[in-house]
Each structure stands twice: as structure tokens, then as C-alpha cells.
Amino acid sequence: xxxxxxxxxxxxxxxxxxxxxxxxxxxxxxxxxxxxxxxxxxxxxxxxxxxxxxxxxxxxxxxxxxxxxxxxxxxxxxxxxxxxxxxxxxxxxxxxxxxxxxxxxxxxxxxxxxxxxxxxxxxxxxxxxxxxxxxxxxxxxxxxxxxxxxxxxxxxxxxxxxxxxxxxxxxxxxxxxxxxxxxxxxxxxxxxxxxxxxxxxxxxxxxxxxxxxxxxxxxxxxxxxxxxxxxxxxxxxxxxxxxxxxxxxxxxxxxxxxxxxxxxxxxxxxxxxxxxxxxxxxxxxxxxxxxxxxxxxxxxxxxxxxxxxxxxxxxxxxxxxxxxxxxxxxxxxxxxxxxxxxxxxxxxxxxxxxxxxxxxxxxxxxxxxxxxxx
Amino acid sequence: xxxxxxxxxxxxxxxxxxxxxxxxxxxxxxxxxxxxxxxxxxxxxxxxxxxxxxxxxxxxxxxxxxxxxxxxxxxxxxxxxxxxxxxxxxxxxxxxxxxxxxxxxxxxxxxxxxxxxxxxxxxxxxxxxxxxxxxxxxxxxxxxxxxxxxxxxxxxxxxxxxxxxxxxxxxxxxxxxxxxxxxxxxxxxxxxxxxxxxxxxxxxxxxxxxxxxxxxxxxxxxxxxxxxxxxxxxxxxxxxxxxxxxxxxxxxxxxxxxxxxxxxxxxxxxxxxxxxxxxxxxxxxxxxxxxxxxxxxxxxxxxxxxxxxxxxxxxxxxxxxxxxxxxxxxxxxxxxxxxxxxxxxxxxxxxxxxxxxxxxxxxxxxxxxxxxxx
Numbered sequence: 001x002x003x004x005x006x007x008x009x010x011x012x013x014x015x016x017x018x019x020x021x022x023x024x025x026x027x028x029x030x031x032x033x034x035x036x037x038x039x040x041x042x043x044x045x046x047x048x049x050x051x052x053x054x055x056x057x058x059x060x061x062x063x064x065x066x067x068x069x070x071x072x073x074x075x076x077x078x079x080x081x082x083x084x085x086x087x088x089x090x091x092x093x094x095x096x097x098x099x100x101x102x103x104x105x106x107x108x109x110x111x112x113x114x115x116x117x118x119x120x121x122x123x124x125x126x127x128x129x130x131x132x133x134x135x136x137x138x139x140x141x142x143x144x145x146x147x148x149x150x151x152x153x154x155x156x157x158x159x160x161x162x163x164x165x166x167x168x169x170x171x172x173x174x175x176x177x178x179x180x181x182x183x184x185x186x187x188x189x190x191x192x193x194x195x196x197x198x199x200x201x202x203x204x205x206x207x208x209x210x211x212x213x214x215x216x217x218x219x220x221x222x223x224x225x226x227x228x229x230x231x232x233x234x235x236x237x238x239x240x241x242x243x244x245x246x247x248x249x250x251x252x253x254x255x256x257x258x259x260x261x262x263x264x265x266x267x268x269x270x271x272x273x274x275x276x277x278x279x280x281x282x283x284x285x286x287x288x289x290x291x292x293x294x295x296x297x298x299x300x301x302x303x304x305x306x307x308x309x310x311x312x313x314x315x316x317x318x319x320x321x322x323x324x325x326x327x328x329x330x331x332x333x334x335x336x337x338x339x340x341x342x343x344x345x346x347x348x349x350x351x352x353x354x355x356x357x358x359x360x361x362x363x364x365x366x367x368x369x370x371x372x373x374x
Numbered sequence: 375x376x377x378x379x380x381x382x383x384x385x386x387x388x389x390x391x392x393x394x395x396x397x398x399x400x401x402x403x404x405x406x407x408x409x410x411x412x413x414x415x416x417x418x419x420x421x422x423x424x425x426x427x428x429x430x431x432x433x434x435x436x437x438x439x440x441x442x443x444x445x446x447x448x449x450x451x452x453x454x455x456x457x458x459x460x461x462x463x464x465x466x467x468x469x470x471x472x473x474x475x476x477x478x479x480x481x482x483x484x485x486x487x488x489x490x491x492x493x494x495x496x497x498x499x500x501x502x503x504x505x506x507x508x509x510x511x512x513x514x515x516x517x518x519x520x521x522x523x524x525x526x527x528x529x530x531x532x533x534x535x536x537x538x539x540x541x542x543x544x545x546x547x548x549x550x551x552x553x554x555x556x557x558x559x560x561x562x563x564x565x566x567x568x569x570x571x572x573x574x575x576x577x578x579x580x581x582x583x584x585x586x587x588x589x590x591x592x593x594x595x596x597x598x599x600x601x602x603x604x605x606x607x608x609x610x611x612x613x614x615x616x617x618x619x620x621x622x623x624x625x626x627x628x629x630x631x632x633x634x635x636x637x638x639x640x641x642x643x644x645x646x647x648x649x650x651x652x653x654x655x656x657x658x659x660x661x662x663x664x665x666x667x668x669x670x671x672x673x674x675x676x677x678x679x680x681x682x683x684x685x686x687x688x689x690x691x692x693x694x695x696x697x698x699x700x701x702x703x704x705x706x707x708x709x710x711x712x713x714x715x716x717x718x719x720x721x722x723x724x725x726x727x728x729x730x731x732x733x734x735x736x737x738x739x740x741x742x743x744x745x746x747x748x
Binding site for chain 1: 411412413415416417418419420440441445448449450456457458667668670680684685686688689692693695696698699700702703704
């Protein structure tokens with residue numbers, strides 16, 4: 001499902017690929033907007049297309065609870081039809097949410113027993129249930145159901161968790177998905193290179209068409225994560241997509257690209273938008289700041305999106321401080337555009353053999369101004 | 375500023391006109407979306423254009439308190455530039471909000487002393503202040519500052535209020551607005567035909583380029599309002615725009631058109647949208663209703679807007695019941711499209727001499743189904 005368009009050159013491991021799915025091609029590196037409950041918050045589907053979204057995410061845990069995968073399959077034949085999105089969709093396994101959002105989760109060999117964060121109702125999601133839900137959702141890329149151990153954890157705990165994750169991965173593989181669905185394995189093992197390598201090799205024995213890195217950006221130091229990525233990612237199979245789950249900030253994604261990763265997702269651009277934060281080439285900009293009260297300039301002067309070419313900081317600050325819906329809509333649009341454009345520009349630079357320059361220039365400028373602290 | 379495109383024919387007083395303003399022409403009958411705080415809630419400005427909005431409203435009271443008319447003038451040269459809307463804008467006088475929203479209002483000859491609903495700060499808005507604010511906002515159509523007496527009220531109270539409104543109207547007229555701004559008078563007088571007539575005649579002596587009807591749909595029975603409109607509107611000057619302020623439901627607007635009114639505004643389409651109510655040709659439809667859970671049809675099968683041609687009731691119900699922003703965005707879009715399309719269709723029927731048919735057909739179908747009560 002993967003074609004390498006440009007291999008690493010210079011002082012980096014960055015690569016550009018084309019991934020083929022049943023609903024179209026994805027050109028990497030790619031940022032994938034998160035549509036938790038069959039909607040990327042505040043965004044019309046046509047606006048997602050407008051900013052160049054090639055693939056979006058759906059959340060198994062949330063969609064299972066509401067409105068339920070049976071309803072989505074019955075009404076829309078799956079998530080594509082239900083939400084009217086005909087480009088690729090990736091669904092997570094629900095694992096992360098079961099551990100982080102629900103109450104009273106209990107891990108057994110069968111799966112995770114938890115209480116819904118909505119009404120306290122009791123549920124079990126294990127490998128088979130996660131596959132059943134994702135089959136109903138009809139996503140193009142399906143994630144295996146994995147355990148997400150709380151960090152910090154001892155190596156023994158991490159190994160135990162990894163063993164469980166591997167047994168579950170096999171059960172996911174054995175479940176029959178729709179013909180066109182591609183199941184990705186998830187490499188766990190904390191920051192232990194040996195555990196990660198073992199996990200990856202054993203996932204390779206099961207043989208998945210793509211591999212993800214889970215359990216990162218969950219409490220460890222940023223440097224530790226980046227070091228790990230730099231040492232590990234290039235050892236992953238070249239002919240398979242490499243997906244860094246749930247990370248993260250613009251510079252983290254740029255570092256991930258540099259380390260050789262292809263796919264990224266995070267709620268940061270939309271969540272921070274609703275808190276008034278613009279992602280700009282000069283770093284994060286908090287629109288609430290009083291100094292923007294009379295500022296007639298665009299949020300990000302280097303951005304060509306229709307928010308930055310149309311509206312002033314003063315206007316958007318007014319919308320945000322008065323609690324107007326349009327603030328979240330405009331900032332979400334810009335932030336997603338920003339992330340997607342960053343990955344598109346990175347791809348172009350990789351293909352042109354200028355990624356090191358792109359990285360340095362972007363990084364320095366992004367770090368040079370500290371809007372929010374002024 | 376007004377050209378009559380089609381005079382009444384048949385069993386109605388409906389007319390079609392073209393109103394000229396500094397920012398373009400308005401073809402009537404027209405529904406004007408309300409952009410209280412420099413934004414029509416949940417709507418991008420380009421989406422307002424997409425659905426055919428020819429003119430929008432701004433609220434003097436709200437914009438005076440936040441962000442202030444000085445800021446709007448400084449940053450954007452007025453409301454058009456501030457919010458990036460280059461078609462016509464009408465601003466209300468702030469009178470209605472001062473009476474309905476603020477605390478401890480006290481009416482004096484000079485104006486109304488009130489406490490802000492936001493922070494309790496004390497303010498006075500009178501005719502001159504209202505003109506100063508609207509001049510700063512730079513709207514195309516400016517409304518005189520009037521008193522809005524609480525109903526029910528005795529005829530003596532209404533007369534006293536009318537006299538004050540007339541003295542204030544003269545002071546508004548005497549204030550120097552921007553050259554291009556058109557100041558509309560407001561006819562008050564409750565449901566008393568004689569008071570309304572006197573008020574109108576005395577406003578005509580002052581000579582405003584347009585006239586509005588205020589103080590309707592504020593507690594009286596619907597039949598009483600409609601009877602009043604049928605008896606009164608056709609006596610208004612033919613060569614001036616006739617604006618029914620803040621009314622209302624689709625059928626009320628249709629009745630207003632039938633009585634000979636040109637311009638309408640109301641928050642109902644956007645406010646009710648955020649409460650899950652679709653306006654449809656078959657009457658209001660509450661998307662929360664369980665029976666829409668698996669409904670693959672469009673909200674309004676007779677609507678050609680991009681919400682109805684794209685999304686199912688089941689999907690929008692899911693968005694609404696899970697509290698997703700997109701629900702309010704989609705329903706607001708449809709509802710405003712619905713109101714504007716209704717007035718466009720009415721105009722076409724008036725010009726074709728078929729308004730009586732249009733009215734009967736629309737009315738009967740709208741009343742025939744009671745979605746919400748099922």
C-alpha cells in the first residue's frame with residue numbers, strides 16, 4: 001500500500017511516500033485532523049477538503065458509545081456515508097480512550113471492562129469488539145486494540161503490557177475485517193529500544209500492512225521522545241507506513257518527519273483553537289492577549305489561508321472574548337490549515353532534497369518569538 | 375432610495391422593491407440575518423453571501439459595550455471593514471436592548487440610563503449617543519433611538535411614549551451622520567391605529583428616507599398584530615422602505631409581506647438552530663426527536679441548500695445530541711437559507727402576479743404537519 005516517492009537525503013531520515021487506500025491516495029508526510037465524533041470540531045467537511053485534508057480520524061470509543069457503530073453502518077453504510085466524507089478515514093482502536101476517559105477500567109485477557117464516561121454503563125472492549133466496531137465504521141485504516149500502560153512504569157510492567165498487546169494484535173489480525181480495510185499494528189515498549197524492537201519484530205511476524213508508534217508523548221521528557229524517534233524510526237520496515245499516534249505540537253511533528261515518520265494526528269490544532277490559540281510561523285499566538293485589541297494585521301502574516309487573508313487579529317480577538325462561535329470556527333480552520341501546509345511544505349522540501357534547510361528555518365522562526373509570554 | 379418593481383395585485387398588498395444603499399442594492403421583500411456582535415452566530419461571512427444575504431444587522435447596544443464603536447471605527451473604519459462584510463448593513467438604535475437586557479434602566483428626556491448586563495457599569499444612551507455609535511459603525515441604514523414601552527400599557531402611556539419617541543426622532547435627525555447613511559424613523563403606538571397614524575404623519579413631517587414599525591410581536595395576540603398590519607401598512611408612504619422590526623416566525627413574515635412590508639429581521643432562525651430546530655416547508659422540525667435517529671432523509675426534502683443536499687437527519691441528530699458545534703453551524707445555515715429563499719420566492723411570485731397562490735400553498739403546507747408534537 002506504500003510507494004516511497006523520495007528517500008532521505010542530507011542530515012535527516014525524512015521521506016516522502018504515497019499510501020494507497022480504498023478511498024484514495026495519501027501523500028506523506030501527512031497531518032490527519034481528528035474527527036472524534038464523526039465531525040472535526042467546528043469544521044464543515046467541505047472546509048476540510050478546502051484546506052487539503054487527505055485523511056481524517058474517527059474515534060472508536062466515542063462512536064461506539066454514541067451513536068453506536070450499528071447505527072452508523074445502518075444509516076450510512078459506515079462512517080464515510082454517515083458523515084459524508086469520501087476520502088480516507090483512519091479509526092483508532094478505542095484503547096487509549098478506554099484507559100484515559102472511562103471510569104473503573106479493569107484489564108483482563110479478554111479485554112478492558114470499563115464504565116462509560118457518559119452514563120456509567122458497563123462495557124467490555126477487547127480485540128474482537130474493537131474490530132467489530134471498526135468494521136462497522138468501515139474505516140480505510142484500522143488500528144489494533146492495544147494496552148496503554150500508565151507511565152512511569154517499570155520495564156517488567158511494560159514487557160507484560162507488550163506481551164498482552166501482542167496477543168491482542170494476533171486476535172485483531174484473526175478477525176475478519178472488510179476486504180478493503182488495512183489493519184495497522186502498534187509498537188509499544190516505552191522508551192526501551194530493546195522492547196520496542198522486539199515488539200516490532202513480533203508484529204512483523206504477524207504481518208501488518210502498516211505500523212504505528214503508541215505510548216509516546218504521555219509523560220516522558222520531550223528530548224527523550226525525540227532521541228528515541230531518531231534512533232528507532234529508521235529501523236522500521238521501509239515498505240510500510242509509519243504512524244506516530246497522537247503527537248503533537250508543530251515542532252514535534254517536524255522532528256517526527258525528520259526521524260522518518262509518515263503520518264501524524266493530534267487534537268491540538270482544534271482544541272487549542274477553541275481556547276484562542278493560533279499556531280503561527282512565529283509560534284503559538286494567544287488571541288485573547290490585550291495587545292491584539294487594535295491589531296489590524298492577520299493572525300499569521302506568513303499564512304495564505306482565508307482566515308489570515310480576510311480577518312484581523314482585532315476582529316478575531318473580539319469574537320473570542322465575547323464568546324462567539326465564529327472564533328473557534330476561524331481559528332480551527334487556520335490551525336488545521338497550518339498543520340497540513342507544514343507537512344505539505346515538508347514533503348516538497350524532502351522531494352527537492354532541501355529538508356534540512358526547511359527544518360532549520362521553520363524551527364528557528366517558530367522558536368524565536370514568545371507571543372504568549374509577552 | 376426606493377424603486378417599486380411590482381405593485382400589489384390580487385387579494386393582497388404585497389410589493390417588490392429595490393432599495394439602494396452605499397454598499398449596494400437590496401431587493402425586497404428581504405429577510406436580514408442578525409449579526410448581533412459583528413457576527414451572525416455560527417456563520418462565516420462567505421456563507422452568508424452564499425445563501426444570498428443582501429444585508430445584515432448589527433446591534434448598537436452590544437457593539438457599544440464590546441468592543442466599542444471607537445475600536446470598530448479605528449480598526450475597520452466601521453463595521454463593514456471590521457467584520458469584512460462589504461454589502462449593506464443596518465444597525466438598530468440600541469433602544470430595544472437597553473429596555474430588555476440591561477438592569478435598572480431609567481428613562482429621562484435626555485435618554486436612558488442603564489447598567490450594562492455584562493458588568494453593571496452605568497451608561498446613558500440617548501438619541502445623540504445612539505447616532506454617535508451608529509455613525510462610528512458606519513452602517514448604511516441607521517435607526518432612530520426610540521422608547522419601547524412595556525406592554526400591556528394604557529393608551530395614555532403609549533401616547534406619552536410616542537411623544538418622547540418623536541422628540542428623540544427629531545434629535546436623531548438633527549445629528550450629523552456620515553453622508554451615505556440613511557436614517558429610518560420608527561412608528562410606535564401599540565395596536566392603536568390612530569396613534570400609529572399620528573406618529574407616522576409626524577415622522578413624515580421630520581422626513582426620514584424609510585419607516586419602520588416597532589413595538590410589535592411583544593406580547594399582543596398574533597391575530598391582533600396581523601389585523602393591524604393589514605389595516606395599517608398600505609397607508610404608509612409608497613415611495614419609502616417599510617421595515618417590520620424583529621418579527622419573526624416564517625408565517626408572520628409571509629403575512630407581513632402580504633400586508634405590504636419590505637424588510638424583516640429576527641434572531642429566530644439562528645437562535646432556534648442552536649436549540650436544534652430546523653425551519654422546513656412542513657413546519658418546524660426538532661432534530662432531537664428520537665424518530666429521526668435512523669432517518670436517512672434530508673432535514674427539509676424541498677430544500678436545495680447544501681445542508682439538505684448533503685447531510686441526513688440521523689447525522690445531524692447525532693451531532694446535536696452529542697453537543698457538537700457543527701450541529702448549530704449546519705442548522706443555522708439551513709434556517710437562514712430557508713428564510714431568505716422564502717422571501718426570494720415571494721418576490722418572484724409578486725413580480726409574476728402569483729403571490730396569492732404562493733401564500734396559500736406555503737401557508738397550508740407549513741401548517742399541515744406538526745413535527746414537534748408527534
